Amino acid sequence: MPDLEQDLASLCSDFSTLRAEVGKVLVGQDEVVETVLIALFAGGHCLLEGVPGLAKTLLVRTLSECLDLEYSRIQFTPDLMPADITGTRIVVENEKGRKDFEFQKGPIFGQVVLADEVNRATPKTQSALLEAMQEGEVTVGRETHVLQQPFMVLATQNPLEMDGTYPLPEAQLDRFLFKVHVPFPNRDELTEVLERTTGSRTTQVQPVLGGEAILRHRRRILDVEAASHVQDYAVRMLLATHPGGEGSPEMVTRWVRYGASPRGVQALLLGAKVRAALDGRVHVSFDDVRLTAPAALRHRILIGFEGEAEGVTSEQIVNAVIEQVSEVVEDGAAGT
Structure with missing residues (x-):
């Protein structure tokens, strides 16, 4: 137990450092940030829902900058195809001058993957995330590719009442560990947003946590x-x-x-x-x-x-x- 308590103290320290670094850019949204970070350390994926302009994408991008992990972004649109997410086999010329097939990885092969406006795409395309989120691997044709860990999908979506949105399939929703509602900022937060975004001050964040530390914390959390x-x-x-x-x-x-x-x-x-x-x-x-x-x-x-x-x-x-x-x-x- 003493070793576990010591490791959990290290987790608390890293959590606080990461949260403070994200807070340098993001205004308010304390509960949202906390829930997303809990999902990160629990080894799950997170769905963020809110109307446009509430810094959902900014949160994900800032978090990725604070983590020493490979980041990729998928902008979901009605014409997006599954192969645009997973990747596809393309024809290339090998060293002998012969034509051959080579697999070109899609953006799902990042470690922190932003699925932006995920409910703008059709259910068929949305479902391209299923295997990656559940199994941590992607199958294209007859080949299965293992994703690098830690791997986390952070998806944003607009409320279904908005035009041009498609409801996520139940199987897709079930792959998300948490769904977080992003609230509208209050007056003080809006004032702070103005001060940060309409002046000359710029804020840079630094990577404060790497993949090995995240995986180590995930293993120790299971011992609770x-x-x-x-x-x-x-x-x-x-x-x-x-x-x-x-x-x-x-x-x-x-x-x-x-x-x-x-x-x-x-x-x-x-x-x-x-x-x-x-x-x-x-x-x-x-x-x-x-x-x-x-x-x-x-x-x-x-x-x-x-x-x-x-x-x-x-x-x-x-x-x-x-x-x-x-x-x-x-x-x-x-x-x-």
């Missing part, structure tokens, strides 16, 4: 323990997102079509372990799971047609699930 009752709490929360599931609130039974997949509970626990580690603890608490739940579950819940007509959101469903399950667990603890 989650007791059986904490794991049960996470499982109960997942089951409660399903209509007719154990302990599901009335809102779920009435409005939800499909609940979260098993990846949801994995995301809950991985995110909770990172939160515990950042708090200097080697054990996960109920609060760690509770704080992780919105980002881990909101994109994995499919609202039914009636719910959509009534304006029910997955955010409301997740809040109802957290409240219901927490009451049941607390009542059970009080009765023992």
Whole structure:
């Protein structure tokens, strides 16, 4: 345990340094930055949703500059093809003057990959990310290419109500560890944005964390323990997102079509372990799971047609699930 505590202290230090470096460029968005960094150390991918102009792309680009990792960007458009993402085989002339095929890697072969405005492309093109995000490899033709680790996809999207957007397939959404809503800045933050962007002052960030350190932190985070009752709490929360599931609130039974997949509970626990580690603890608490739940579950819940007509959101469903399950667990603890 002493070695683990020492390693977690190193993680906390690197996390704080990285967060401060990102903060040199980004104004506000503290919760957004924290959630993205938690996803980074948990080994997952992150989907950022917000209207245009909220610095989603700036956040990803700044984070990539703060990490000593290869960065690539994919600008999703309606005419983008899967091969534009994964790469393709092209005809080249070899040393003997003969024609041969050579694989030209696509932008998915970066380590920090920005999938900008991912819901501007068609579902077929969006699905080109699936294998890379889940397996860490890309198959083109009969050849499979392993991606360099650490590998993280940070996708941005506009709300579906905006023109020219396509909903992400459920399988694609499920590959994201977290979905983060990017809020509109308040008055003070807008004033700070003006001061930073309309004057002569420029800010440069430096790489403060490399790939080996990230992989080392990821391995040690897995050693943070989650007791059986904490794991049960996470499982109960997942089951409660399903209509007719154990302990599901009335809102779920009435409005939800499909609940979260098993990846949801994995995301809950991985995110909770990172939160515990950042708090200097080697054990996960109920609060760690509770704080992780919105980002881990909101994109994995499919609202039914009636719910959509009534304006029910997955955010409301997740809040109802957290409240219901927490009451049941607390009542059970009080009765023992």
